[in-house]
Amino acid sequence: MIKVDNLSFSFSQKELYKNISFTLEEAQHCAFIGTSGNGKSTLIDILMDPERYLFEGKLEVDPTCKIGHVSQFPQQDKTKETTVFEYIAEEFIKIQNEITSICTEMETSSDIDSLLEKYQLALDAFDSIGGDDFESKINKKLNLANLMKLKDVRVSDLSGGEFKLIQVMKEMLSSPDLMIMDEPDVFLDFENLNALRNLINSHKGILLVVTHNRYLLNHCFNKIIHLENKEIQEFDGRYIDYNFSLLQTKIELQEIAVAEQEEIERYDNIIDNLRAIATVNADASRGRALKARVKFQERLEARRIKAPFVDMKQPNIRFDMDHEMEDTVVVNVNNYRVAFDELLLDHVNFEIKSTDKVAIIGSNGTGKTTLLRDIYKNNQDSIEINADVKVAYLSQIQGEMLKDSNTILEEFIDAGFKTYDEIRSYISGYGFEGEIVNQKIESLSGGEKNTLQLAKVAASKANVLLLDEPTSHLDTYSQIALEKAIEDYKGAILMISHDFYSVVNGMDYVLIIDDKTIRKMSMRKFRQMIYASHFNKNYLEAEQNKKAVEMKIELALKNTDFESAKVLVDELEELIKLL
Incomplete structure (x- = not known):
């Protein structure tokens, strides 16, 4: 439905993307992740309205693709007296009223042909959003989110979290081919978060969801798009499998890095020896040997693998105190x-x-x-x-x-x-x-x-x-x-x-x-x-065991014990299957 090919974009003297490529296809529920400030929300804006942005590369959107959107900060109109049901059904009710109005006009108008054309267009619009049984569909969504109790409540009386969920339902019921949501989980309590999980997992269309919520990431998605340092990485699979893949790559890269460092140190010693000899013996051949060794060392340094998606830089958060207090x-x-x-x-x-x-x-x-x-x-x-x-x-x-x-x-x-x-x-x-x-x-x-x-x-x-x-x-x-x-x-x-x-x-x-x-x-x-x-009764134990094995792997990597880390990775893979 959507294909991004070698897209580059700079904004406010900051380069956001450099030749990024990815696709969004049918049946994909995609989590869009990455560190803050890397341009996830801007990329969503580009997907929704590419004419507003001057970017390089290609963005192909199927012309029949209908996009729904839930923004990061939805605006709640506290002055409206609309009930939750009326708010969700707004588009359905609008077209239904239009159809009724046309039928009423037909009874007295002589221009039947143009009215029939308007009538057919309205029917087609109603059909395109699944309007035949919209009341039943709305009730099903409310039940799925355990929010039927809010059906007749005024929208102005909803909490911010409840309004976010209602907006998700409204967009989903408009039957978009692609549904984009920007951090729909922010400030949701655990009950409402679980409701959002149910809504996401029941949705039949394509989903692109910006989220950092580990509960949703672990339970809702079959594709990961990771934006980091101007680059994109696609992964077909669950977030838990993506993290496992990153861990395997991390072990491999660290093992290579240690081996390379040992080789560089060995060549450092050889170069130091050659330099010492060169100060005593000005033989041209020894000078060439020294130069060759230095160039080889430079090549080793240059081919160190840079993996922006593997070992992410975390903020250095540290809470210190001016003075500690006694137990009081x-x-x-x-x-x-x-x-x-x-x-x-x-x-x-x-x-x-x-x-x-x-x-x-x-x-x-x-x-x-x-x-x-x-x-x-x-x-x-x-x-x-x-x-x-x-x-x-x-x-x-x-x-x-x-x-x-x-x-x-x-x-x-x-x-x-x-x-x-x-x-x-x-x-x-x-x-x-x-x-x-x-x-x-x-x-x-x-x-x-x-x-x-x-x-x-x-x-x-x-x-x-x-x-x-x-x-x-x-x-x-x-x-x-x-x-x-x-x-x-x-x-x-x-x-x-x-x-x-x-x-x-x-x-x-x-x-x-x-x-x-x-x-x-x-x-x-x-x-x-x-x-x-x-969760099911075995989930807690499996998750606790997973965390314990991950900590053992982290310790093994600190000690550069790669063989033990690889054995533990096999153990971790079996635990992940249980989750």
């Missing part, structure tokens, strides 16, 4: 209550100690963000912050903590740095290098903005971190780097997250919202609850 209570919430149009939370009581790492878990729209923001502001009687605590806050509303009109450099002027050189050195560890540091924050991708927020939180050296959806928009490499930073941090963390992996890999326990209040739940019970609802 740092946040105390006592009888907290919040209500807007309706009561969200009541009788909320909990305390966080100085080394606790805690996740707040609850459905979209249950008051989690309001609670975290109130703790950060610390202006309520029901919230008490220890006087020795320094708090840092990461907001899911990025404009709350970042000023769009600032450049990246300007954003860090008040963050304790003395010079621009200090700022440049610091933020280079987060991937912001070169001219990008002078870009306005408004021009950055969602992932880049969240990475910038993490950099600001880390620079604060706070001993209590309040993190609201810190993994949102982050690529998988940055998510893993964040998990490592959380694991190494010695202070307290209170984190809202719908990313299952970040919670189970980094938190000590969870505070779960249940019946408008909060109760404490152990990580073991939380795991059991999630797995009982969404």
Whole structure:
């Protein structure tokens, strides 16, 4: 349906793609992955409206291809009184009303021929979107997503996550040949994420989905397109198989690199010896031998394999503190209550100690963000912050903590740095290098903005971190780097997250919202609850075993024990089959 051939494109003095090629064909559910700021959203814009862009190369789109699109930030009109059913059925109802209007006009008009032509066109349009039983189709989608309860709810009353799902349904029901979705999973709670998984897996057309969500990546796609460093890599298969393929390649490349390094060191010794002899004996033949050896060494260096898709550069996220605290209570919430149009939370009581790492878990729209923001502001009687605590806050509303009109450099002027050189050195560890540091924050991708927020939180050296959806928009490499930073941090963390992996890999326990209040739940019970609802009983054990084997492989590679790594890879392959 779509073929991209040797496409190159530069934007804002930045080269995004260089001779990239890929295809999208029938029955492919394709995950579009890559680090933040590499141009995934721009490439989607080019696919949807190529006339707007001056690119080199070829872009062939089947002229009959109908494209549906769910944007990264869908706009929700809070003023409309439309119900969820009416919103999803909007196109069907519009054509249905047009058909009814034409029929009414036929009863009194003498120009029957032109009306018959309009009538037939309307019928064809209705048929092309499967309008005959649209009510039944909408009900099936709502049931599939477990959202039938929202059918008669006003769209203006939906949470952001619910609206995202409703928009996905609406686009799918318009029967596109190609459905493009840009991070449809952002901010979805686990129930809604599972609903999105069901919608994706039931869709019959071609899908191209930008996502960094590891749950969706592991359960929804049969093709991977990876954009990195201006290049594209296609992989036919599951994401879990793609990662396994990358691991095999990584072992092979590291083994070659070690062998090459040993050979280079051997030639270094020979060259040093030849140079020593040449200083004593000015024999021309020895000089030629030295020159030949140097050239051979240069060729060895030149053919080192560069693999931009194998060993990705992660941001250097590290949460340090000005001073550690003894085992004491740092946040105390006592009888907290919040209500807007309706009561969200009541009788909320909990305390966080100085080394606790805690996740707040609850459905979209249950008051989690309001609670975290109130703790950060610390202006309520029901919230008490220890006087020795320094708090840092990461907001899911990025404009709350970042000023769009600032450049990246300007954003860090008040963050304790003395010079621009200090700022440049610091933020280079987060991937912001070169001219990008002078870009306005408004021009950055969602992932880049969240990475910038993490950099600001880390620079604060706070001993209590309040993190609201810190993994949102982050690529998988940055998510893993964040998990490592959380694991190494010695202070307290209170984190809202719908990313299952970040919670189970980094938190000590969870505070779960249940019946408008909060109760404490152990990580073991939380795991059991999630797995009982969404996985078969053997999945948890298989996944834990997989992670254990991956860690053994990583250790073997550190020790350059390639034979052990290869044996472990065979073991890993068998575990992947179970998943």
